[in-house]
Amino acid sequence: MAVNALSYYRKEFTAMGTRCEIQLFANSQTAAQLAIQQAITDVQRLEARYSRYKNDSFLSAINQAAAVGGSIDVDDETAGLLDYAQTCHQQSDGLFDISSGILRRAWKFELGQLPEQAVLDGLLNKVGWHKVRWLKPKLHFTVPGMELDFGGVVKEYAVDRAAALCQSVGIRHGVINLGGDIKVIGPRADGSPWHIGIRDPANKDGLLDTLLMSEGALASSGDYERCITINGIRYGHILNPKTGWPVHHLAAVSVIADFCVVAGSAATIAMLKETEGIAWLQDLGLPHLWVDVQGKVGGAK
Numbered sequence: 001m002a003v004n005a006l007s008y009y010r011k012e013f014t015a016m017g018t019r020c021e022i023q024l025f026a027n028s029q030t031a032a033q034l035a036i037q038q039a040i041t042d043v044q045r046l047e048a049r050y051s052r053y054k055n056d057s058f059l060s061a062i063n064q065a066a067a068v069g070g071s072i073d074v075d076d077e078t079a080g081l082l083d084y085a086q087t088c089h090q091q092s093d094g095l096f097d098i099s100s101g102i103l104r105r106a107w108k109f110e111l112g113q114l115p116e117q118a119v120l121d122g123l124l125n126k127v128g129w130h131k132v133r134w135l136k137p138k139l140h141f142t143v144p145g146m147e148l149d150f151g152g153v154v155k156e157y158a159v160d161r162a163a164a165l166c167q168s169v170g171i172r173h174g175v176i177n178l179g180g181d182i183k184v185i186g187p188r189a190d191g192s193p194w195h196i197g198i199r200d201p202a203n204k205d206g207l208l209d210t211l212l213m214s215e216g217a218l219a220s221s222g223d224y225e226r227c228i229t230i231n232g233i234r235y236g237h238i239l240n241p242k243t244g245w246p247v248h249h250l251a252a253v254s255v256i257a258d259f260c261v262v263a264g265s266a267a268t269i270a271m272l273k274e275t276e277g278i279a280w281l282q283d284l285g286l287p288h289l290w291v292d293v294q295g296k297v298g299g300a301k
Contacts, residue, residue: 005027006025006026006027006173006189007025007026007027007028007029007032008023008024008025008189009023009024009025009026009029009032009033009036010022010023011036011040013040015040015043015044015047015158015178016043016046016047016051016154016155016158016178016179017179018155018178018179018180019179020043020177020178020179021177022035022036022039022040022162022166022174022175022176022177023174023175023177023194024036024166024171024173024174024175024185025171025172025173025174025188025189026170026171031169031170031171034169035165035166035169035170035171035174036166038165038166038169039162039163039165039166039176040162042158042161042162042165043158043161043162043178046154046157046158046161047158050081050150050154052101052149052151058074058075058078059148059149059150062074062078062139062148063147063148065139065141066141066144066145066146066147066148067144067145067146067147068144069141069142069143069144069145069146070140070141071138071139071140071141072138072139073137073138073139074136074137074138074139075137079136079137081150081153081154081157082134082136082139083136084153084261084265085098085129085150085152085153086129086134088152088153088265088269089129091269092269092272092273094128094129094130094241094242095240095241095242095269095272095273096152096265096268096269096272097127097128097129097241098129098148098149098150098152098153099126099127099128099129099131099132099146099147099148099149099241100127100149100239100241101147101148101149101151102123102126102127102146102147102149103120103123103124103127103239103241103244104237104239105119105123106119106120106123106244107235107237107239107246109227109228109235109237112228112230113228113230114230114235115244120244120245121244123244124242124243124244125143126143126145126146126147127146127241127244128143128241131143131146132146132148152264152265152268153261153264153265155178155179155181155264156181156217156219156259156260156261156263156264156265157260157261158178159176159177159178159181159182159183159217159260159261160183160217160259160260160261162176162178162183163176163183163184163185163260166185167185171185172185172186173185173186173187173188173189174186175194175196175213180199180219180220181217181218181219181220181260181263181264182196182213182217182218182219182260183216183217183259183260184196184213184214184215184216184217184218186214186215187214187215193212193213193214194212194213194214195210195211195212196210196211196212196213196218197209197210197211198210198211198218198220198254198289199220199252200291201222201223201251201252201291202251202291202295208252208254208289208291208297209289211256213256216256216257216258217256217257217258217259217260217262217263218254218255218256218260218263219254219255219257219260219263219264219266219267220252220253220254220255220267221238221252221253221264221267221268221270221271222236222238222250222251222252222253222267222271222291223236223237223238223246223251223252227246233248234248234293235248236248236251238268238271238272240272247271247272247274248274248293249274249275249277249292249293250270250271250274250277250278250290250291250292250293251291251292251293251295252271252290252291253267253268253270253271253277253281253288253289253290254267254288254289254290254299255267255270255281255284255286255287255288256286256287256288257286262286263286266281266284266286266288267288270288270290277290278290278298281299281300282300287299287300287301288300289301
């Protein structure tokens with residue numbers, strides 16, 4: 001097929017609590033709509049399955065078992081997510097922990113106040129992947145009142161799946177963007193790269209950098225949205241699962257990898273490692289960009 005036979009299509013939608021966008025080139029509107037609809041349907045399926053806000057989600061069923069210190073059998077897809085989260089937990093020395101979402105209960109960013117340490121301590125007793133017994137297909141919680149949250153994995157996983165679904169129906173030029181988590185299927189139809197902007201955490205309308213990408217994935221982690229400043233100290237929403245307090249060294253990290261789920265977890269782990277995060281990123285060997293809370297910018301392309 002000649003390149004000039006391809007037309008540009010774009011679809012915006014909302015999912016997983018964020019603005020999303022699919023851009024692609026296809027040889028017909030029918031082909032474009034098929035790819036876009038398959039991708040959106042799967043993103044919505046994953047949201048319904050793993051949302052912590054939906055009482056009928058499978059994640060809610062997991063957390064009902066966790067609440068009583070019980071067990072639950074999981075399917076292969078969930079098992080894959082748990083295996084990946086466990087690997088991230090090991091490689092981050094316990095800082096990437098999908099049981100730490102419960103700490104949000106103590107932090108009322110909208111009220112502009114810090115939590116009581118006693119409240120944090122009570123929640124920390126229920127945090128720790130080492131307190132979970134995971135042997136496929138059975139997930140067992142040794143401490144009642146625990147809670148899992150796939151928020152650090154599932155959106156990026158959804159990006160990778162959406163891209164793969166588009167490719168499976170013949171799309172070779174496109175980009176999937178779920179709230180800044182991005183997978184590039186291939187260059188634009190004329191062979192030129194896509195222009196991908198990285199937001200400045202200090203200016204919600206500003207860009208830190210613009211990348212030219214023809215393949216691969218990009219994900220960012222940082223205090224872009226929820227944060228409070230008290231007595232001159234900025235408190236963001238990325239919480240250390242060992243202390244319950246926000247990280248305070250890096251303001252944002254962006255990582256490029258082959259898969260969005262890898263880029264996303266790498267960016268989050270770097271944030272959680274604080275003063276050791278930059279060296280960890282350098283050792284990882286993936287292209288990255290960081291900005292610290294003082295506004296200093298660095299990275300490796």
